[in-house]
Amino acid sequence: MLKHFNWPGLIFMAALLLAWELSARAIASPSYPGFVAVVAALVTDLPTLYAQTGITLWRAAAGFALALATMVPLGIFIGRTRRIGHYVEPVIDLLRPLPPLAIVPVAMLFAGTGSAAKISVIFYSAAFPILINAIDATRATHPLLINVGRSVGLSRAEIMLRIDLPAALPQIMAGVRLSVALALLISVSSEMLLSTDGLGNYLMRAQEQFQIAGGLAGIVVIALVSLLVNTVVLRVEQWLLAWHHERHRLARG
Amino acid sequence: MKQAAFLSSPINLSLTAMPAWTRPLVSLAGFLLLWQAVVLTGRVPHEYLPGVAVVGQAFVEQLGASEFWIGEGLTVSRAIGGLLLATVTGVGAALLGGRYRVVERALSPLVQIMLSLPPAALVPLSIFALGLGGKLFAFIIWFAGVWSIYLSAANALKSSEPVQLQVAATLGYGPWEVMWRVRLPAAAPEIFTGIRLAAAGCLMAAVAAEMLAGKDGLGFMLYDTAFSLRIPEMFALLVVAGLNGVLLNQIVMRLARALSGWHYQLSAMADT
Numbered sequence: 001m002l003k004h005f006n007w008p009g010l011i012f013m014a015a016l017l018l019a020w021e022l023s024a025r026a027i028a029s030p031s032y033p034g035f036v037a038v039v040a041a042l043v044t045d046l047p048t049l050y051a052q053t054g055i056t057l058w059r060a061a062a063g064f065a066l067a068l069a070t071m072v073p074l075g076i077f078i079g080r081t082r083r084i085g086h087y088v089e090p091v092i093d094l095l096r097p098l099p100p101l102a103i104v105p106v107a108m109l110f111a112g113t114g115s116a117a118k119i120s121v122i123f124y125s126a127a128f129p130i131l132i133n134a135i136d137a138t139r140a141t142h143p144l145l146i147n148v149g150r151s152v153g154l155s156r157a158e159i160m161l162r163i164d165l166p167a168a169l170p171q172i173m174a175g176v177r178l179s180v181a182l183a184l185l186i187s188v189s190s191e192m193l194l195s196t197d198g199l200g201n202y203l204m205r206a207q208e209q210f211q212i213a214g215g216l217a218g219i220v221v222i223a224l225v226s227l228l229v230n231t232v233v234l235r236v237e238q239w240l241l242a243w244h245h246e247r248h249r250l251a252r253g
Numbered sequence: 254m255k256q257a258a259f260l261s262s263p264i265n266l267s268l269t270a271m272p273a274w275t276r277p278l279v280s281l282a283g284f285l286l287l288w289q290a291v292v293l294t295g296r297v298p299h300e301y302l303p304g305v306a307v308v309g310q311a312f313v314e315q316l317g318a319s320e321f322w323i324g325e326g327l328t329v330s331r332a333i334g335g336l337l338l339a340t341v342t343g344v345g346a347a348l349l350g351g352r353y354r355v356v357e358r359a360l361s362p363l364v365q366i367m368l369s370l371p372p373a374a375l376v377p378l379s380i381f382a383l384g385l386g387g388k389l390f391a392f393i394i395w396f397a398g399v400w401s402i403y404l405s406a407a408n409a410l411k412s413s414e415p416v417q418l419q420v421a422a423t424l425g426y427g428p429w430e431v432m433w434r435v436r437l438p439a440a441a442p443e444i445f446t447g448i449r450l451a452a453a454g455c456l457m458a459a460v461a462a463e464m465l466a467g468k469d470g471l472g473f474m475l476y477d478t479a480f481s482l483r484i485p486e487m488f489a490l491l492v493v494a495g496l497n498g499v500l501l502n503q504i505v506m507r508l509a510r511a512l513s514g515w516h517y518q519l520s521a522m523a524d525t
Binding site (some may be wrong): 006007008009010011012013016031040086087088089090091094095096097098099100101102103104105106108109181183185186188189192193199200203204206207208212215216218219223224226227230 | 273276277278280281283297301355358359360361362363365366369370371374375376377379380381417453456457461462464465471472475476478479480484486487488491494495496497498499502
């Protein structure tokens with residue numbers, strides 16, 4: 001265990017933090033706080049940061065859950081019903097290059113600056129990776145599996161649910177990982193553009209009040225939260241796809 | 254019989270009779286029709302969702318306005334400049350990491366942390382350090398691209414063929430020569446894929462930074478038109494923002510083909 005520990009990584013990070021702290025002490029300017037000052041700001045602001053993190057996470061989760069619930073079935077349907085896919089996909093290609101944050105003004109017009117506007121922008125950004133991966137994976141499902149399903153008398157809906165979904169799951173999870181990361185990213189960014197509450201708003205307030213140490217503490221929290229969320233998603237993926245990895249392990253012998 | 258129906262129902266037959274190139278046109282027309290239909294139902298206020306023709310007119314008007322071209326040029330050049338900077342530094346660091354494994358291991362936690370930060374989150378604090386000008390945009394857009402470019406380049410460099418490395422060793426290549434003449438060319442297509450994905454992130458960061466801290470560029474214009482309720486213009490700008498994504502994607506793809514076209518020819522040959 002300890003042999004595989006990334007010592008160079010740890011030493012490099014520690015060196016960076018030390019260099020930061022020492023240079024801050026040398027400069028001793030309020031606009032360049034050191035690492036210790038940032039940690040102190042983090043500790044004093046912990047209750048606020050905790051509450052704001054909850055808001056940011058809640059919205060990210062809501063937007064992501066909406067995307068997951070709608071885009072997995074839609075993607076499998078489009079991937080399986082090829083003739084519809086030919087006509088829907090160009091529209092997807094058309095909307096995909098639009099940067100999610102560019103639709104913030106549209107969301108603001110229709111839904112104001114509250115949670116609904118932010119969740120719809122998060123939904124929009126989280127939808128594409130799941131949708132595209134679900135379409136691709138369903139299309140790549142081995143035809144033999146579908147023929148077997150048909151010959152045992154499954155209906156189209158049953159084939160999608162019982163064959164396409166499990167077969168596409170490994171690739172859908174790759175899309176889910178991207179979507180979760182995007183949902184968090186867009187959640188924070190939308191709070192900065194439509195500033196009402198959440199971590200993004202915390203950062204904006206810190207700027208307005210020249211609380212540089214506080215702002216950096218907010219960034220540290222964002223990094224910690226997204227590292228934590230990504231780890232959880234990886235764990236869930238490993239658990240969900242245990243059968244898939246097991247099969248690969250067996251195939252390798 | 255039931256199976257045949259599953260494969261091709263009558264309505265599908267009539268659609269497949271049309272050549273494939275008409276499909277995007279049909280779907281685009283369908284998308285615009287749906288939009289217009291929503292407008293015509295009157296359930297959505299007209300001033301917030303203008304009809305297709307109104308947006309089309311605003312789009313054409315924008316194309317004739319020098320103000321628009323200046324903003325568009327600023328945004329695209331900012332995105333491309335930041336992407337270039339991210340590519341040079343990201344691939345450079347990956348080359349160093351590929352040569353000296355300790356560098357790669359040292360960078361790995363830092364890259365993971367930076368990758369998890371939204372570039373927009375850095376805007377407010379960066380204003381203190383970099384001011385409101387070009388340096389801020391360069392930094393934010395660079396940040397949006399560099400970590401993912403580094404990661405994809407590092408992964409691509411790792412997967413070089415052992416046989417090729419052995420051949421290079423037999424020919425007496427030094428480590429840097431192997432890197433430059435064997436590993437980098439072999440990794441180039443995958444690196445370009447990473448750059449293409451990063452380009453979308455850079456474009457979004459450019460628009461976001463212009464919204465948060467700009468006084469010009471597409472992001473600022475989007476916000477400005479929305480707040481002053483010039484809605485047809487706003488939708489026209491949205492179309493442009495989408496087209497920019499296509500444009501940047503095409504530029505990187507052309508470059509990839511020009512610089513490592515041999516790879517695509519090779520895989521095309523393998524396919525036939």
